[in-house]
Structure formats: C-alpha cells, structure tokens
Amino acid sequence: MRDCLNITKALSDESRVRIVMFLRDGELCACQIIEMLELAPSTISRHMAVLLQAGLVECRKCGKWHYYRLPGTGAPAPVQNALVWLESALAQSPVISADGKRLKALLKRDLKTLCARHK
Amino acid sequence: MRDCLNITKALSDESRVRIVMFLRDGELCACQIIEMLELAPSTISRHMAVLLQAGLVECRKCGKWHYYRLPGTGAPAPVQNALVWLESALAQSPVISADGKRLKALLKRDLKTLCARHK
DNA sequence: TCCTCATTTCGCCATATATCGAAGTGTATA
C-alpha cells in the first residue's frame, strides 16, 4: 500500500507528471528541468526527491550535474505499469505536446549557459 | 491533463484506494463503506464525490440508499487502465486482503441495522 | 402532511504540500 501511494501521490501533481513525461526521450540535467518548468531550483529538487522516492525516476551524478532518467526494466512492475498508464492517459494532452516542442528547442541549447541562468 | 490528475489525486489517498478495492466484487451501499472504513458519513460522502469526479466509481440511487460500483466497459480508457493498474499494484497488500476478509463478514449482515448504527 | 433517516453540504480545525529565498553541501576549476 505504501509503495502504491508513493506512486499515486507522486503523480498527483502536474509539475511532477510533466517532468516524468520530459524524460521519455532520454535523461535530462536538473537545470534543463528547471528551465522547462520555470520553477525555483529548490522546488525542482523537492519534486525530484518525491519522484525518486516513488521509484519513478533514477539519478546519475556526473560532477556538478545531476542527470535524471526513467527507470529501466529492473524497476518494480507497479512503477513500470504506472509509467505505461501515464503515457497512454496523456497521449492527447495539449500541455504535454507543447512541452515536447519546447523540450526539442531546449535540447539544442548549450547546457553550460542554461545552468548559469539560475544563479 | 486535468482528467489524468483527477485520477491520480483520487488514488493518492489510502481511504479512497481502499474504497475502490472494496467495489471489485460488486456494488456497495454508502453505509457499508462507512462501516468498513469507520469514518464519519460526511467524510465518506466527500471521498465518494472525489471518486465520482474522477470517473473511478459510478452511483445508483435507490430510494434512500446510494449504491456505488466500479465503472463498466463504457468508461474512458485511462479510468479502466488505472483500475487495472491499481488491482495489480495492490495484489500483495496485507491491508487489502484484510479488508477483503472484513468485507466478506460485513456482507452477511443486514443492511438496515448497519445503516442505523451511524445515526 | 409530518416524521424518519440516508446522504450531502457547510463551517471549522489540523495537517500536508507547493512554493520561495537563504543558507548549506559537495565538486570542479582557477
């Protein structure tokens, strides 16, 4: 029950749902997620902690940067199934498709200059 | 996105998750749900409104009694898929199996005397 | 019609959560 509620609570916030959807096409640096959502770094950090706790994302640290990604096939079935459900539930969402376009543009920009904007 | 969050928010509370699981084997009267969760009628009413809003349960009124049930095959795919996910995510849950036992005992009792307890 | 009773709505309170800015942590680089 606890694991189940960790997942549903994590997915009951729009910002966190959008973050999960950002990561479908590959890992992102924290600063890229900050840029996409236009929220304070501390707010994003808290959201990522909630998603990590639920097992919905994994983290890889590389120097100063923290990269987040969706979990692989080793993840618990409820987590994997929740991600499949989310994907299909939001297939038609205008918010998500608009995010997809913005993410595409964002990925063309330099990571270093991106991070510098949040000082 | 709104529909998606209605579902995840509805399923982010333990009482509401348990209610959904109660209904797997058929419809229940509000007073039976009140008895199962041991919460105030007004609290249950609020939970049912949240579940109805999300489309996760349906309601049938018969005189003074309100019967709740899971939605049929006419329900939106995200709703049906969420219910499938919930079922599998909680397959091993001790809380849910204990509830199943208590529900079995409850169903043997008379509805009229059950309702009278909440006056 | 009036009363009973199952349920809902409302008003209140306590707790949880989303957000921010400031301060702290840890890593790379000058």
Added chain:
DNA sequence: TATACACTTCGATATATGGCGAAATGAGGA
C-alpha cells in the same frame, strides 16, 4: 587552497486536503 557553481536542505508562508459535527436535502413511510 580558494572560488564558483549545481544542487539540496531549511525555514517560512500560502493553499489544499482530510477529518469532524451540525445543519440542509431528499426520499419513504406513518
């Protein structure tokens, strides 16, 4: 070693949510 910087943790605040009891609603039955 000292500074810069990406991120996290902390403390404060505003809003959201879960809970209750009291009052309102609505459907049967006396």
